[in-house]
Amino acid sequence: MEQSSKKMTGAEILIRCLHEENVEFVFGYPGGAVLHIYDAIFHQDKFKHILVRHEQAALHAADAYSRSTGKVGVALVTSGPGATNAITGIATAYMDSIPMVIISGQVPTYAIGEDAFQECDTVGITRPCVKHNFLVKDVKDIASTIKKAFYVAASGRPGPVLVDIPKDITADTCKFEYPESVHLRSYNPVTKGHLGQIKKALKLLAEAKRPMVYSGGGVVLGDASAHLIKLVQSLGIPITSTLMGLGGFPASDPKFLGMLGMHGTYEANMAMQECDVLLAVGARFDDRVIGNTKHFLSNPRTIIHIDIDPSSISKRVKIDVPIVGDVKSVLADMNELIATEKPAQNTNALAAWLQQIQTWRGKKCLNFAQSTEFIKPQYVIQKLHEVTKGEAFVTSDVGQHQMWAAQYYNFDKPRRWINSGGLGTMGVGLPYAMGVQFAHPNAQVACVTGEGSIQMNIQELSTCAQYHLPIKVIMLNNRYLGMVRQWQEFFYENRYSESYMDSLPNFVKLAEAYGHVGMQITRPEDVEGALKEAFDMKSRFVFMDFITDQKENVFPMIQNGKGLSEMILAEDL
Amino acid sequence: MADHATRHIISLLMENESGALSRVAGLFSARGYNIESLTVAATEDTTLSRMTIVTSGSEAVIEQIIKQLNKLVDVVKVLDLNDGKFIERELMLVKVKATSAFRDEMKRMCDIFRGRIIDVADGSFTIELTGSGNKLDAFIESLDKAAILETVRTGASGIGRGDRILKV
Structure with missing residues (x-):
């Protein structure tokens, strides 16, 4: 047990707690209510504080640090506007189950409820978008609360946990004692899956005629990738992935059918619809994945669902074989059973099923018409994959470019694809790239973005300059809020209401104003060379403004309310 | 489902x-x-x-x-x-008009539902009634609407029967 007989201030205790948790980076922004904490930070050098330019970016950067490493991300903001600016970042992390600890300053305890300067009910405002939160009312509770916060954030289904600390508590003193372990009688997440259910699941998969694996973000978050690969290879069955699960199974493997869902591949969506036994692993059957629920259920299939969160099971679709547990542990148990029991498979039926999938694949649904005149956004992503040899960490914002990055980058490893899947937060791309680059200083980090999204956190160009982050921004600039424009084209008879980005800045000059390298690429033949040139500048931040085809759409596409097999393909138009 | x-x-x-x-x-x-x-x-x-x-x-x-x-x-x-099997109880306080002509009638109604008069004033009674939500509803139904001055209900509390125990 870490102890100190000398009395310390609450601020000093907080810093010591972060040391105990082996925190490497704290992303934050100072302010009145956290001045004691910042003074304590001044006196330490065990973790590095990263000064962002807006609290939202601090949250996103800490979030991406976590997504790319699996460790708990830490952010520090002041009271009132500091906390409210952080909300989007907290909600983004919550929707994607990212473990984070957020420390917010609060007005002194004696001023709470008096509408003090920079006061807001942070615990109240954040309650619906955190896994849990705490208001610390006594300096003696700081250490135990921080211990609980890290434990709750990282265990079970992970999520952000906020600790609100009033200013006077950070000045009060007491002895520092960091608890070695934590026990909460009200919180006991399940880890092991039920063996009986696991056996039942395996039997169903082996006997299936048209088996299919549908893997999600839980595989990435649960570090279960190796176990998933083993399972799929030993059973030899096809697999698709959600947006959040990309990289959990290698995209270059022939068993992989690509992403499914609203902009999923033809083969993945058809197989998802037609399979007779579905194994869902750490995925949650959300509206962007299965389309119209009734249509999805119109084709009967037996569904096995592995998830650590019982509330994910039978939430939108009734599950036949629920397995509540840590995906890694359950998959390991399954693999062990396969090794010992060697279940007989329905090989003839499986071969016919794989043949059927090959036919669907023959549609080549991701083919696009190359142009000599305009830069095709898909082509930029393909070239990005080539130039970075598929090894880059790719962050994205939200919109068409996000879908193209997901469709064309072909992620082979987990934790390389960093995006806001659940909340769909525009503006995450650049701060996500920052968080990833801090965590992996020597890695290639590409931020795929659009001219709409990038402007939502453009101020972070300054942070990137301060810390010399060699991020490469790949901006697919079509002068439209592309996804909005696409929907307006399809569903609002081309009435492009407020979706054109007028008065765009000169992004090259803007990048240069911050001391970065700016490039504008307008011709298809220059794409590859420019990317090589940019990635060769290993120590520089390069902002690449690709002027792309304005009218390009994301295909395949399932319209709102339609079923999985009712896709619009590029060739249909 | x-x-x-x-x-x-x-x-x-x-x-x-x-x-x-x-x-x-x-x-x-x-x-x-x-x-x-x-x-x-x-x-x-x-x-x-x-x-x-x-x-x-x-x-x-x-x-x-x-x-x-x-x-x-x-x-x-x-x-x-x-x-499983359980018991549900809710408490209601009802203030009713009880002018001289109706005092006996109101007392009788209260007795039928096994309520208790817990406050007596010149023109009103306050009746305390415990039971399931249905029983409280039935009492309200059986009163002349014009006689009801005020009602307040606690909402239901419930407990399992016999061995069904909710405890840490």
Whole structure:
């Protein structure tokens, strides 16, 4: 047990707690209510504080640090506007189950409820978008609360946990004692899956005629990738992935059918619809994945669902074989059973099923018409994959470019694809790239973005300059809020209401104003060379403004309310 | 999944901490679940609060409500009383007009429902009545609407019969 007989201030205790948790980076922004904490930070050098330019970016950067490493991300903001600016970042992390600890300053305890300067009910405002939160009312509770916060954030289904600390508590003193372990009688997440259910699941998969694996973000978050690969290879069955699960199974493997869902591949969506036994692993059957629920259920299939969160099971679709547990542990148990029991498979039926999938694949649904005149956004992503040899960490914002990055980058490893899947937060791309680059200083980090999204956190160009982050921004600039424009084209008879980005800045000059390298690429033949040139500048931040085809759409596409097999393909138009 | 909505009484134990009630109330409003009534008070172990929630929904919705309640970090135990035999009680106070001509009639009505008159004033009685929600509804129904001056109900409390015990 870490102890100190000398009395310390609450601020000093907080810093010591972060040391105990082996925190490497704290992303934050100072302010009145956290001045004691910042003074304590001044006196330490065990973790590095990263000064962002807006609290939202601090949250996103800490979030991406976590997504790319699996460790708990830490952010520090002041009271009132500091906390409210952080909300989007907290909600983004919550929707994607990212473990984070957020420390917010609060007005002194004696001023709470008096509408003090920079006061807001942070615990109240954040309650619906955190896994849990705490208001610390006594300096003696700081250490135990921080211990609980890290434990709750990282265990079970992970999520952000906020600790609100009033200013006077950070000045009060007491002895520092960091608890070695934590026990909460009200919180006991399940880890092991039920063996009986696991056996039942395996039997169903082996006997299936048209088996299919549908893997999600839980595989990435649960570090279960190796176990998933083993399972799929030993059973030899096809697999698709959600947006959040990309990289959990290698995209270059022939068993992989690509992403499914609203902009999923033809083969993945058809197989998802037609399979007779579905194994869902750490995925949650959300509206962007299965389309119209009734249509999805119109084709009967037996569904096995592995998830650590019982509330994910039978939430939108009734599950036949629920397995509540840590995906890694359950998959390991399954693999062990396969090794010992060697279940007989329905090989003839499986071969016919794989043949059927090959036919669907023959549609080549991701083919696009190359142009000599305009830069095709898909082509930029393909070239990005080539130039970075598929090894880059790719962050994205939200919109068409996000879908193209997901469709064309072909992620082979987990934790390389960093995006806001659940909340769909525009503006995450650049701060996500920052968080990833801090965590992996020597890695290639590409931020795929659009001219709409990038402007939502453009101020972070300054942070990137301060810390010399060699991020490469790949901006697919079509002068439209592309996804909005696409929907307006399809569903609002081309009435492009407020979706054109007028008065765009000169992004090259803007990048240069911050001391970065700016490039504008307008011709298809220059794409590859420019990317090589940019990635060769290993120590520089390069902002690449690709002027792309304005009218390009994301295909395949399932319209709102339609079923999985009712896709619009590029060739249909 | 059955779409037919039924009434359920859910009992739960949670850490007796500030904000605990708003976590539960917030969950119901955020996910669009019904709350017919919600009562809460500390138990004999003052670190725990016991809550009784009366809600309604299809089987699938009730299953989600139970799971979502269990997911709240402060919630220690959740029990759907409808899964077994249980007793439900609610307390109601009704202030009724009781002018001289009607005082006997009001007293009789109160007796029939096994209520108690707990305050007597010149023109009114206050009646205390305990029972299931249905019984309280029936009492209100049987009174002349014009005679009712004021009502207040606690919302239901529930407890399992016999060996069904909700305890940490």
